[in-house]
Amino acid sequence: MSGRRSFQIRTHLAGVTPGTYASRNVGDASEPVTRPGYRPWSEVSNRVDTLDGMKSHQSTQTMKPATAAKKLGVYLEATPAEFREGVVSRAELDAFQADPPQWLRELRAKGPHPRPVVAEKLGVSISGLARGGITDALTTEQIEALKQEQPEWLVKERATQAEVRKEAARIKKRDTEG
Known part of the structure; x- marks a missing residue:
């Protein structure tokens, strides 16, 4: 009712x-x-609502390939077609994380890497990447080349990120002491 x-x-x-x-x-x-x-x-009937009508078996939880790629830290467009075109169950995701197949190991090692991973490897924020003009996925080789070049935007963004981390640490210390 x-x-x-x-x-x-x-x-x-x-x-x-x-x-x-x-x-x-x-x-x-x-x-x-x-x-x-x-x-x-x-x-009004005092009928107690129970869970008797619910299924006793657990349904399989699935996710879109984009979500699974994000959780695995890989660039979706670089994954195999069967991964991109299907759905990924929670059990399959756990299996990928526990024992990654060869294609996943290669993607994690060589790339192309999604922007969050690129930002982490460069030591900057995702918005710092955008300010530096990096909007696409980069390979490990391209990331290493950027680290060697040390363009002005990268030096500036790393300094900004270091300040942000220092401020976060100061606030955390203040909050734990107070």
Whole structure:
């Protein structure tokens, strides 16, 4: 019986105990205040809601390939077609993490890497990558080349990131002492 409580709340009057049948005393008779068709609390079956109607077996939890790739830390477009076109179950994801197949090991080692991984390897934020003009996935080789070049934007973003980390550590220390 969907909405039963919300209907009771809408029809509740000040000074009337919720769940009771509200009425107005007019002279000798009392007239009901609630709309016709509303059953008094005493008539409502006190059926206990149980989980008996639920399935006893657990359904398989699946996720989109993009979500699985994000959890695995790999660039979706670089994954095999069967990975991109299907769905990934929680058990398959756990298996990938516990014993990664060859393609996953290669992607993690050589790339291309998604932006969060690139940012982590360069020691900058994702928005710092965008400010530096890096919007695409990079391979490990390209990341190493950027580290060797030390472009101005990378030096600046690393300094900014170091300041952010230092401030976060200061706040954490302050909060634990206080």
